[in-house]
Amino acid sequence: MADIFDEVNEIEFETVTMTAEDGSEVEFSIIDNVACGGERYLLVVETELMDDDETEALILKESSINTDDVTYELVEDDAEFDRVADLFAQKGEDYEVEID
Template sequence: MESIRFTFEETKEEVEFAVLSHIQHKDTMYLLVVEEEELTYDDDLTAYVLKVVQSEGDEVVYELVDDDKELEEVSGLLEAEMDGEFELQ
C-alpha cells in the first residue's frame, strides 16, 4: 500500500497517510487516505480526501478537500472505485 506524508497547514502536524484509493476527475488527482497508525485498529477509520494541487518531479503538494459539493462528488466516485469496501458517513 502506498503512503504519503502530509502536513496539516493549521497545526503544522505531520502525518503518514496510507492511500486506499485514487481517481483522476476533471483534470485533478484525488486520493482517499487514512492515517497509517489507524490501520491497526478494528474500529471505524477516519478517512480524508486529498487533492493534488501542485506536482513538480517527485514533490507533490496535497490539499484537504473541504468544499462540500466537491467532497460529495469525489467521495461518490471514490466509493464506486472501492466497490463498496467503505461507506461515507
C-alpha cells in the same frame, strides 16, 4: 505445525506524508485514487489508525507537482467532496465508504 491463520497476507499501501499545522509530520496510507474533472484525488487513512474499524478516511486533492514533490490539500468544498466520495464509493470493492 503452523496454524494457517498465522499466514495472513497483509496489504502494503503506498504512503504520503503531510505536514500538520503544528509542524509535525503525519503519514497517511493511500487506499485508492481517482481522477475527476482533470484533477487527481487520493482516499487516505492515517497509517497509525489503519487497524481501527472506526477510522475516518480523508480525501486529498493534488494541488501542485514539482520535480520531486507533489502537494495535496484537503477537499473542503462540500459539492466537490460529495462528487469525489461518490466516485470512491462506486469504485471501492475492497473498502467501504460511508458519506456523512
